[in-house]
Amino acid sequence: MSLMLNNLAYGLKKAMLVPGQARVFWVNAEVKTELKYEGQSITISGLRSMVRELIKEATDILWQDLLFTDDHERRFMVELKGVDDNMALGAGATSGAFLRLNEAAELTVGVKLVQDRLFENVRAREQMLNMKHVANINIGSVFKDSGLKLYAKSVEKFLDKLFVLVHFTGGAPARGTEISCTRYRDSVSVDRNLFTLNGKVVLISQYHKGMIITDRLKIIPRVLPKAVGDLVALYLRYVRPFTDSLDAIYRKDKPETDYLWENGRGDCWNNFCMTRAIEEATQKKLGVRLTVRSYRHVAVAFSRDVVHRHRPMTEQFKDFNSEDILLDETEGAGDQDPEQLVAAQQTGHGIRQRLNHYGQAANLTSRLTSNSLELFTRVSEEWHRFLGLEDDHGEKQELKPKHKKHNRQESWTNFQDGTAGVAGENLKIANVKRQRSFTNTEKEDFEILRNIAAYRPQSLEQKAHAILKNKFGHSEFKLPEQLKSIISVLDQQPLTVSILPTGGGKSLIWMLPAATDERGTR
Incomplete structure (x- = not known):
């Protein structure tokens, strides 16, 4: 090696x-x-x-x-x-x-x-x-x-x-x-x-x-x-x-x-x-x-x-050299700022450690x-x-x-x-032009369109099946109790207790809600 x-x-x-x-x-x-x-x-x-x-x-x-x-x-x-x-x-x-x-x-x-x-x-x-x-x-x-x-x-x-x-x-x-x-x-x-x-x-x-x-x-x-x-x-x-x-x-x-x-x-x-x-x-x-x-x-x-041909050597991002220890070159005394060196020595370490860790x-x-x-x-x-x-x-x-x-x-x-x-x-x-009234269309038609939600309204059970199909390719749960537990978590109940046998899909109870569109911590 x-x-x-x-x-x-x-x-x-x-x-x-x-x-x-x-x-x-x-x-x-x-x-x-x-x-x-x-x-x-x-x-x-x-x-x-x-x-x-x-x-x-x-x-x-x-x-x-x-x-x-x-x-x-x-x-x-x-x-x-x-x-x-x-x-x-x-x-x-x-x-x-x-x-x-x-x-x-x-x-x-x-x-x-x-x-x-x-x-x-x-x-x-x-x-x-x-x-x-x-x-x-x-x-x-x-x-x-x-x-x-x-x-x-x-x-x-x-x-x-x-x-x-x-x-x-x-x-x-x-x-x-x-x-x-x-x-x-x-x-x-x-x-x-x-x-x-x-x-x-x-x-x-x-x-x-x-x-x-x-x-x-x-x-x-x-x-x-x-x-x-x-x-x-x-x-x-x-x-x-x-x-x-x-x-x-x-x-x-x-x-x-x-x-x-x-x-x-x-x-x-x-x-x-x-x-x-x-x-x-x-x-x-x-x-x-x-x-x-x-x-x-x-x-x-x-x-x-x-x-960038006019840029001085002091602005060539030399502090990033330390990210690759195989290609790093020894920093000479002429490359160091004396004031920075003294300030680093007062804290008991070198310039590079001072830059990267403190x-x-x-x-x-x-x-x-x-x-x-x-x-x-x-x-x-x-x-x-x-x-x-x-x-x-x-x-x-x-x-x-x-x-x-x-x-x-x-x-x-x-x-x-x-x-x-x-x-x-x-x-x-600010200063948005006044919206024009609709023409060539009945107002009632637009009222119906405006009530269309950005996402199709779903019950929590439908939502659970949809997420399962989206993430795992199927929409059937192993046990009815597994589905009930997931619905409880999706409903953001303060406490959900689920007792399932080995292989009953307990991990899915917390994994599936985490894959919803409503991101956050519950």
Whole structure:
């Protein structure tokens, strides 16, 4: 074993010293505005133009096709600065979900907004709803199959563009397995990695190719620009709860998932989905077919030679070297700050131990110090400026329609935790245009539609059978007493006593309620 580890350490060190295959060269080494990747030309102006077009297209799909809002004046901007999001993964202080989307009241707010705008939009009603069958109050006949397929296709198109935007604008590109498994909500065994910080959306990836040896992860934050972060927040706040409610009715076999980019089986995107999205966007916008792997070469070349070439050596994240003991280098005296060294000696340990073990901020992810978080944020913001997304006001003006007749102040949505009042009243929308009255449809029909719940009403017994089928593929319980016990737990009774024989399914009594949509501790 010792010989194997020594050989592996030697191989890793050797691999770090040997340069990779040459793939990129600059057309003009002095100006550096155009590079060639394996013969394909990529320019800075082309990248910027592609990002701007993708933001506009994704925004239009979100509002027109997913939120059924054709009127530009009814669009609103997102204000995340008031959100107090705890970044301690797994800590008790965290809400457990991005924008508290693990709470039924918050999910209802999103579903209601989409439903209301669907009912008000004549074009969307004709595409989505079977108005002739509304009077039957049959939830299965309200939505057209063609409308549901069209909506699902629009969601897929939006997520494709959103993936490219997140991958291209967050900073140095993550590996495919890092970004595809982005979770907006804590699962049973895995914590989320999507947060808000200072009014911006932050994606935190956890990955380390040497984790099997060192048992340590690298924690890398990537800050999204305001325009892209707004798309993520609006989609998760409104569209995702609505699509989940439709899946609960029309796709009962689909398992619940916490992934931002999910497939029809409830899993995260695979490499084919990611590559397809990037290839389609780059081929159409740049005239160059890039993949997840090839874009990493392009982005690193721009970052190293154009964007971050001015950064001093003191801001190269040297404190992260200690995460991989096989590749760690001895820190020389010239690399240490004398004042930091003296302060560390006063506490009886070295600088590295002082950095990694003492005084860890409670509101930051493990192994992510406030200093390194600030540096990562600056690196991401420099990349935003490189792509022309540095000015929040500029982004907002860029997304405004040029044909607006009036200089009406735009509305905004403020997501703030802990606001008192009825569920959903903390959603503050200012200056929203007065809702128009319905036309070409009887008012009674809409009253019936408005009473349709986001999720089909179920008794506790039906709910227990549905969860069992969703998680285990069958809906029959072993014993009637087992079902009664589970119903008691689902009903949140203060005390449930169940006496079952060996093999009677006692473990299922606490496992099944934990798999419900109403997450929390009982």
